Amino acid sequence: VRRLRDVGEHAWLATLPRRLPRGSLAAGIVVGAGDDAAVVRARPGRLLLTTDALIEGVHFRSGWSSPRALGRRAFAVNASDIAAMGGRPRWALLAAEVPPATPVRELDAILAGFAAAARRDGARVVGGNLAAGRHLALTAALVGEARGRVVTRAGARAGDGVWVTGALGACGLAVRRLIAGRGGRLPDPPSRVRAGERLATVASAMIDVSDGLAQDLGHLCRASGVGAVVDLARLPVAPACRRALGAAAPRFALAAGEDYELLVTVPRARERALVRLAPRLGCRLTRIGRITRAPRRVALIDGTDPRRSRARAGFDHFR
């Protein structure tokens, strides 16, 4: 097995230009990977900038994903942030910290997965960094473009509907099984770039569900100065999660993290427009609650328990 320490940083980096796009006018790339910095040509308008990391021992453990899936994931968790603003990712950077004993083809697979996920979302890898380290850590940065409205976390108003794309709980369940030594793999995060761009035309606020719906709704409420009421019975729970946990599944899915779905608030006046565009999102869309005036309070309606369990917004409550 050829390992990174046998090949060396520069020899590995020297192979990059062959595998990544250099100049590509279609993708706006004037100078691609391999120089001090990439040079790109942005269309006039607003840019979206974000960075997020996957760290071994924190976000994943060895064997939880194939190297290729890990690369895809490093892109997806960043693309999710761009999608949650209503934008499209365009250019990606990947900074990798890699133990010297890592097989070269593992690093190759990580990069290939990252580049493939980028391409699927209409973006290109234009550079990065490689450093020896004690554990594997992938820190990506994305530059996106917003062609239409940009949606922050801060625009939700009392009366707006609270909606969520896709289904929740599948990743949380997989992590629970992996930690318990019951095998499996982390599911690939969904791509919600197209959905985010379309939802941005009607949304008052939007956030991606990375820390768990309860916590992320809390972030949205805090930024908007509002509260929310969520009907647990309406929560779209991933089938695997429902099968495994039965009646406990909705509460689990409410707190589970890393689903990378979009949580979006939509004013009543735009609900008809939302219903019209829903078939073109490429995923389910479910109304799970409503925004309230009560600042920072996320209330739950639990069908199995008629009393409302009031909770302060945020992760601290749910851990």
Add this chain to the structure above:
Amino acid sequence: VRRLRDVGEHAWLATLPRRLPRGSLAAGIVVGAGDDAAVVRARPGRLLLTTDALIEGVHFRSGWSSPRALGRRAFAVNASDIAAMGGRPRWALLAAEVPPATPVRELDAILAGFAAAARRDGARVVGGNLAAGRHLALTAALVGEARGRVVTRAGARAGDGVWVTGALGACGLAVRRLIAGRGGRLPDPPSRVRAGERLATVASAMIDVSDGLAQDLGHLCRASGVGAVVDLARLPVAPACRRALGAAAPRFALAAGEDYELLVTVPRARERALVRLAPRLGCRLTRIGRITRAPRRVALIDGTDPRRSRARAGFDHFR
């Protein structure tokens, strides 16, 4: 001492918007730190994108820099890449991996240093990421703008002069002393943004000296399909390095890394223009050699040793 684990990720992050610029039209910031992604407004033209990391145990050890200087350094190593293309940094992201036992005020100081260095170079911090980890790692990504010419590593031609800004060897000497347990601190990298922008008007190729001049000149020669001859006696050696190492200083400075000076090639026809702009670079500029036709060969003229020691370009030779 309040530590990060006592405060929590989200509580610390919640303090960021107070300390970082939110919307600032002057800086092109529509939405600053605190949302899913930052929103900025770029001027029409080319953008420069780069990422670089400082990892504890790899790039530095605990105590080598104050937390504030470490933050400044995390920005500076990235700004150096933007400067080497002839651009100006505009927006910065900082992804930090931080052990939970880290004192909060240490993280505060890192961020303050990062933000101060950004501001000094005309850039603003618009976002980032915070993750628990086993060691401290700072991965920054920068978006810069190029108002004039963009200069890659690939344009050097036989006959061009080889020039370097500032002086070399100070950081390498500091690292040697720190490793030997003789104390001291890492010197702050210089800011060469202004120099880079001005040198770009006359340069045929440019690179920043991060891996050591010999290695980085090798990268430039490889990208340009040329060779170079360097006169060791002309190398601008940092005074501390000269005092400590005497006659051995030039060879040490040639291989020493992390000086973050600019290495630039300039055609003969533009040498007069170079001489005219030199007083406005804000730093020394020294001609140390010339580009040759011999592909990938960096030859040394050593005044203390009349034979030319021919060497393959690149780091491998010098380690």
